[in-house]
Amino acid sequence: MINPFRSEAEAYRFLLLSVGYFAAIAIAALVIGKWAGIIVFVGLTLAGAVYVVRARSGEPRQQTVPRRRGGENERRILVVANETVAGERLREEIRSRSEGYEEQVFVVCPALNSPLRHWASDEDGARLQAQERLNASLARLHQVGVDAKGEIGDAEPLQAMEDAMRLFGADEIIISTHPEGRSHWLEKGIVEGARERFAVPITHVVVDLEAEREDVQAEVQEPT
Amino acid sequence: MGVHAEAHHGPPTAHQSSRVDSATLGMLLFIASEIMLFGSFFTIYFFVRVVNNAPEWPPEGFHLPVYVAGVNTVILLTSSFTMHWSLQAIKRGNRAGLQAGLVLTLALGLVFLLTQAREYSRIGFSPSDGAFGSVFYGLTGLHGAHVFVGLTLLTFATVRAFRGHFTAEAHHGVEIPGIYWHFVDVMWIVVYTTVYIL
Numbered sequence: 001m002i003n004p005f006r007s008e009a010e011a012y013r014f015l016l017l018s019v020g021y022f023a024a025i026a027i028a029a030l031v032i033g034k035w036a037g038i039i040v041f042v043g044l045t046l047a048g049a050v051y052v053v054r055a056r057s058g059e060p061r062q063q064t065v066p067r068r069r070g071g072e073n074e075r076r077i078l079v080v081a082n083e084t085v086a087g088e089r090l091r092e093e094i095r096s097r098s099e100g101y102e103e104q105v106f107v108v109c110p111a112l113n114s115p116l117r118h119w120a121s122d123e124d125g126a127r128l129q130a131q132e133r134l135n136a137s138l139a140r141l142h143q144v145g146v147d148a149k150g151e152i153g154d155a156e157p158l159q160a161m162e163d164a165m166r167l168f169g170a171d172e173i174i175i176s177t178h179p180e181g182r183s184h185w186l187e188k189g190i191v192e193g194a195r196e197r198f199a200v201p202i203t204h205v206v207v208d209l210e211a212e213r214e215d216v217q218a219e220v221q222e223p224t
Numbered sequence: 225m226g227v228h229a230e231a232h233h234g235p236p237t238a239h240q241s242s243r244v245d246s247a248t249l250g251m252l253l254f255i256a257s258e259i260m261l262f263g264s265f266f267t268i269y270f271f272v273r274v275v276n277n278a279p280e281w282p283p284e285g286f287h288l289p290v291y292v293a294g295v296n297t298v299i300l301l302t303s304s305f306t307m308h309w310s311l312q313a314i315k316r317g318n319r320a321g322l323q324a325g326l327v328l329t330l331a332l333g334l335v336f337l338l339t340q341a342r343e344y345s346r347i348g349f350s351p352s353d354g355a356f357g358s359v360f361y362g363l364t365g366l367h368g369a370h371v372f373v374g375l376t377l378l379t380f381a382t383v384r385a386f387r388g389h390f391t392a393e394a395h396h397g398v399e400i401p402g403i404y405w406h407f408v409d410v411m412w413i414v415v416y417t418t419v420y421i422l
Contacts, residue, residue, distance in 0.1 A: 005251055008402035012308040015406045015413075019301065022417040029422055037422065 021048075063199040064162055066169040075101035078164055079148075080108050080157060080194075081176035081207075082185075083133060090176045091144055093205045097172070098146075105141065106168040107150035109134040110160040118155055127152055157190050158197060165198060172201040179208050255407070262411055265363045266418065272355045283356055289343055290420050296339045297416050300371075303332035304409045307378075307402050317392040319385070326382040326398070329405065333375045340368055360419065367415050370408045377401035 004014035021044055029037025066076075075098045081090060094105060113126035130152045141148040151167075153160025161173060175191055177183040185191070191204045273281060282288055310325020344361075351361040381401050384390065390398055 003251060005255060005403050005407060008308065008311050008399045008406065011403045011406035012304060015301075015304055015409050018410045018413050022413050026417050026421045 064165050064197060065199045066165050066171075073102055074104060076104045076106070076169060076171045078106050078108065078161065078168060078170035078173045079176065080110070080153070080161055080164075080173065081137070082109055082112060082130075083178075089207050090174070090205050091141065091146065093174060093203065094141070094146055095144070097174070097203070103147060105146055105148040106164060106170070107134060107137055107141070107148050108153040108160050108164045109137070109150065110153040110157045111155050113155045123155065126155065157185060158193050161194060161198065165200075170200055172203065173198060174203045174205055176205045176207050179206050251403075258407070258411075262363075262366065262414070265359070265366055266414075269359045269363060269419065272359050276355075282360075283354075286349055286353075286356055286360075287347075288360075288420050289347065292339065292343060293416060293420050296336055296343075297412065299332050299339070300336045300409050300412055303329045303336070304406055306332065307405050311395065311398055311402050314385075314390050314395045314398060315392055319390075322390060322395075322398065323382070323385050326378060326385050330375065330378050330382055333371060333378065333405075337368060337371050337375065340364065340371075363415055363419060367408070367412055370411065374401065374405045374408045377404060 003010075005011045024044060025037050025041045028040040077094060077097055079090070079094065094103070097103075098105070109130040111123060111126040111130040113123050117123065117126065134150045134152060138148050138150050149168075151164065154163055157175075164170070173194060175185070175194060177185045177191070180186050191202065195202050276283060278284070306325045306328040310322045310329065313319075313321025313325055349357045349360075351358050378401050381398050384397055
């Protein structure tokens, strides 16, 4: 975010820019006329807006480094999933990742919401649903012997990870998504975004809940 | 090992997010509130100017001391330079530079305020002389109040500088008044250009 008053040096630079900006407008208005002043005002304002937008998009983002990590025999795993946290593949991945370590698993379920509801601050429903999914997921992980804590996250998955990284810290992140074609997160480039943003290993696990359901049905049918 | 996500009763828990860090958010909120404050005064000014639709501006009978205010503007801009210089000095560990810069900034700020007070006493109209008089004193007075607050902050910083506070690594107490002082100067540039020149 560009904030001209972030430091004294930046504020001083902003002051000098303001002097140049208003001097140009005043000179144009006084020397040429009112309309020239308005044209300079509009032109400089547009140029400034374009500069700010470009500077924002080209700003290199610093990678988030976790504030704490697991000890020598400890593994802190941050799992980000919405519906797929109940999937068998994800549970296997967590188990294999934490083998030989004392694992600490933290599950984040982003409170996914529609853009309209998000901007209207109508997020209670989304958070409630995310809480239900989180409760079910944690119970399932607990059943298979995975010690897990969890929290509802921001509606935006990368932001939810950022928050969790600050609160929980992590040695690695596992992002669980639906297969390509059915996953909004893959479509939005969440996995690539996370790899750019966080300075920890990121594992992407694809969980095909439908196939798992079919497998379970087939296993149930086999003995008969 | 238990499950830690428990059913929550009552209103939803506060949503903590690191989307904006608290220092940046605080400064943004401050700037936003200041923009709204000055914005409301400028709205009144432009309303008065547009509604009057006078062939000349300021309206007949009002004369603004443009050149005196121009000199005052140069004084205030110079004070920003000395402020910047003082901070650069302490960043290099130059205490004498910090002290000299702060004293000069304080002196220039004081001269600006006194000149403005002198301008008020000689300008020939008062806040009760019509809408223009009210809005002129409102805008320049609001800015003057900000200069006063800035001078108060600078006084604390100057006293601390002479008592041996601040180092090349720790100079937050100069940095914050510096940011505020530059902000006040930016607002004066807007006020001077709008009210005195255009």
